[in-house]
Amino acid sequence: MNNPTHFLGTWHLIPEKSDYAHGTPPVAATYQFQSGEKGSLAVSIQWTDAEGQSLGVDYTIIPDGKKRAYENPAVADEVMSEFESDRVLNSMTYRSGAVIAFATRIIDETGMMKVLQRFYTPDGNHFDNLQYYKQ
Helix, strand or coil: CCCCCCCCEEEEECHHHCEECCCCCCCEEEEEEEECHHHCEEEEEEEECCCCCEEEEEEEECCECCCEECCCCCCCCEEEEEEEECCEEEEEEEECCEEEEEEEEEECCCCCEEEEEEEECCCCCEEEEEEEEEC
């Protein structure tokens, strides 16, 4: 496993840089990574939607490239996360063996984090949502 140091801490959305192919981008958001036990990362994403509603999700990943059962089988069967490098963290979500969602988080040379979320539709197409964050 690569070193997650570049990702640790709280990241703040730069809303004007968001580019969504589907849905409406949040007006504000934070993306937080904390080191956990045995190589895990605690992830907390909090956001405010265009209607002013506060939403959030908290989960833990183990970025070792191994598929693991997903806690909500109505949504997905398995998830996998891995560091491609010290500055690239990828995650995939699977249903019936097929990838239904992919996320990559890339920290560039300026220290900005780009988050690309790709969602696959049942007909084989996909759409991408893009966000940028800074610490």
